[in-house]
Amino acid sequence: MRRLPTRPLAVLATIGALALTGCGTQTGDPGAQASSPGGKRTITAHKLMQLTEAHAATGMTLLEGPTFDADGNLLVVDVTAPEGEPKVMRVDVTEKTARTFHTDGRGTYTSAQFSPYDGRLYLTDFSGGEIVSLAPDGGDLRVFFSGPVDGARMNPDDLAFDRDGNLYISDSRGMTEREERGRVVRIDRDGEKATVLADNLAATNGISFDRDYRGLWVSELTQNRVSYLRLDGSGAVTSQHTAIQVDGGIAQTDSIAVDADGNLYQGLHGRPAMAVYDQHGERLATIEIPGRTSGLESATNVAITPGGTTAYMTVSGPAGGYLYRFDALAEGVRQSNGG
Template identity: 70%
Template sequence: MRRTTLRSLAGIAALTTLALTGCGTQQGLADDSPAAAGPAERTITAKRLARLTQPHEQTGMTLLEGPLLDAKGRLLVVDVTAPAGEPKMIRVDVRTGKGTPFHTDERGAYTSAQYSPHDGRIYLTDYAHGEIVSLAPGGGDRQVFFTGKVDGAAMHPDDLAFDRSGNLYVSDSRGLSEGTAEGRVVRISRDGKKATVLADKLAATNGISFDAEYRGLWFSELTENRISYLRLDDQGEVTSRHTAIRVDGGLAQTDSIAVDADGNLYQGLHGRAAMAVYDRHGARLATVEVPARHRGLESATNVAITPGGTRAYLTVSGPAGGYVYTFDALAEGIRQSNGG
């Protein structure tokens, strides 16, 4: 059997159709900027909570993503590469680390999960099939929320964020396999009837999150290792866009993004079992690391921080399997650090 490698995913927390079938420091700020005067970077060592998956025989790998805490404090994660019939979503008891199947189907390759503030359902991005689907809060009742082309081009939805009204903002990671700048940020109305491209010509758009005040969107571009900021008006229209942070990742690439109550950014790294933490001005505050002795882990894709608390749950994967690690975040969790 032909094994799928992480390289075949080109470093994103997503699974291409071919894969399903087998086939440091921030730069660019002046020395007198707020970032240069910020606190020194520190290292936070994450602790292992649970091993939830092992590489699947059919796909040759496992990749956990989309950590999401429900109203009872239980954790949900998606396994991007889970084959048909195996759990594509897993519920985790955060006290014991025990995982139980939550949802499976014959089709989805889910790369993110988040509750909608509009209808309370769980929304999932299906990267391989260009769809966004939703589930009932307790699982089941799978519905296709959005599918089809946007401005004449099919989507590869990776991560998502909701505004306060329940409209969706999606990182469309087009152009990944070709290595071309065809990625987009797409806004989808909460009824799924209207899709608008807010930004295009991006390099494999991946993570996306509103800032703490909902004034704009942070989004990462995987193949450029940069985080950009998209300022929005009250109607969700773009008023400005700029490159905000350049991530010195070495072999690692920028994955998903979460934001805490203080506005700090938690940037997942694909290709390294670590997460970089920045303040809103671009200062590198911390690096969350998995202990070096925990071998066979190559990617720390995303994090969920307990709403109103600082307990954080990090999804980590590699040849050793799919794991959840925990650490204390720098500030309390909010909607922007719970799924997406």
């Protein structure tokens, strides 16, 4: 979950207030690549369509959590959408059309992913401190988990599922106070037990399993780093270290996706681009949007077509919320489809 133009305080002020209270295209090769300094690739992402404009009620729009459903439609959340406007949209990327999938008066939804256990769509409610779920058709809203974990209320940001359907949540506690109180929380698939796996992290944001489900990549927004948490067979953390230090300049580390080759796609808040690393921390490429970027200030997340390489990146700013398309370095898997 991220904001514009100075994410941590500005967006959370807007989100706190929320808790209280067209289509354009651009032609071109979506996989166009060029060399950049140091031999790293620059991959150009091309505009597919505009999904949202800045909302009058909130003064902003912020797209997140792209994930494909079983029919190949792309679901996208708008973090700052007010009640009555689409909080989750269903997008036909072939026809370039979008319609409301879900709206309500309660949630500030920052990520979305389908469970491998029950097939429902799970959403993190950052302001409400809850995890909710929807039926695949967008109905039957249920609260999956709510309440404190180890005595502290969550600010759930992104999520990832293990193969059995247990949830792993990036809890961004301490973000507004600029304190390192972020956590990684595991919630059993029945919602009955929540366990803190790691704490004292710097505004935990993106979270994704590695290719073999042996560990978790976790981005820490206020330190511009990606930590790696090694897991045992029961899902407990056995070791933890800083794996990648992201040289983002004014941009900060946002959501994370992982492709079939284990490459990390690190979203950037403060720049409409993504950085791509291999599992050993080598910078492989930068995903850029072409031309003038006035009014576009973040590339929060990406979904790569399951079994294919076409990727859809959520890009937002005062100019609106957009989908951009590019060719990924490898095929899409569960860890590059939501969260």
